[in-house]
Amino acid sequence: MDWKAVGTFQDILYHRAEGIARITINRPEVRNAFRPQTVNELMQAFQQAHLDPEIGVVILTGAGDKAFCSGGDQKVRGDDGGYHDAQGTPHLNVLDLQMQIRRLPKPVVAMVAGYAIGGGHVLHLVCDLTIAADNARFGQTGPRVGSFDAGLGAGLLARAVGLKKAKEIWFLCRQYDAQEALSMGLVNTVVPLAQLEQETLQWCHEMLQHSPTALRVLKAAFNADTDGLAGIQELAGNATALYYMTPEGQEGRNAWLEKRAPDFGKFPRRP
C-alpha cells in the first residue's frame, strides 16, 4: 500500500490509500493513551474521512505493537471533572468521538495490537469490526482507577458479550487475551502480529467491493436500537437522502421552485 500522509497532527497520524483511511493514535510512550489534544485530532481525522468521497473504509489503530490505546491519559486527569488540555480546561470529549465513529456512514475497523484497555477498550468496541493480533489484550480498569463508562462502554459491551460477561469485565477489571476475546464475540478474528495489517487490509478491500449505500444503511440499522431516537434519526436520514434522489422527491422541490402545484399523481403507490 502506498500510504499518503494527510495533514499535520501532533498526537495522531492520518494516512490514506486505495479508498482506505488509516487513523493512528501516535503516543506509544504512554501506550497510546488519549488526552484532549488526541481526541480533538481524532475527531478532525474522522470528519475528514467522513467527508472524503474517495474513502470507503476507515481503520483506527495505535502506533507500535504494545498498545492500541490505554484509555484516558491519567497524567492529565484533573480533579475538576475531566482531562486537562494545554490551557488547563477539563474535557470529557471521548464520548463525542465514540458517537462520531458510530455515526460515520462507512465501516470503521479497529486494528488492535497489544493493549486495548479502559477508554481504549471502549474505542475498539464502538468500531464496527475488530481485527486483533495474537498479542492483543483487552479489559476495563475503571473501578480500579476511579472511572467508569456507564454509557456505550457498559451497554454496548453487554450487547457484544452478554450481560453477565460484561459485568465480569467491568466489576473484576481482569485482562483477556485475544483468543478469549474471540470466543466471547468481542473481536472478529485473531491473526499473528506480523499479519495484522495485511489481514485488516484484506477485510477492508472486501468491503470496498460492496455497495457503499448498503453498508451505510446496514451500519445505521445495527446502531439504531442502541442509539434510540438518535439512532432512528441516523437510519431515517438515509431514507431521506435516497428519497431526494428519486423523481418523486424532486417533483416536490421542482414544483415549489417553479411556483406550481406538485403533480405526485404520476408516481405509483407501490404495494
Ligand SMILES: CC(C)(COP(=O)(O)OP(=O)(O)OC[C@H]1O[C@@H](n2cnc3c(N)ncnc32)[C@H](O)[C@@H]1OP(=O)(O)O)[C@@H](O)C(=O)NCCC(=O)NCCSC(=O)CCC(=O)c1ccccc1C(=O)O
Ligand atoms: C496499558 C498497560 C496495561 C500497559 O502496561 P505495560 O506494558 O506494563 O506498560 P506501563 O509501564 O504500565 O506503561 C508504559 C508507560 O505508559 C504510561 N501509561 C500507560 N497507560 C497510561 C494512561 N492511561 N495514562 C497515562 N499514562 C499511561 C505509563 O505510565 C508508562 O509511562 P511511565 O513514564 O513509565 O510512567 C498499563 O500501562 C495500564 O494499565 N495503563 C492504565 C490503563 C488505564 O487504567 N487507563 C485509564 C482507564 S479510565 C479511562 O480510560 C477514561 C475513559 C474516559 O475517557 C471516559 C469515560 C467515561 C466518560 C467520559 C470519559 C472521557 O471522555 O474522558
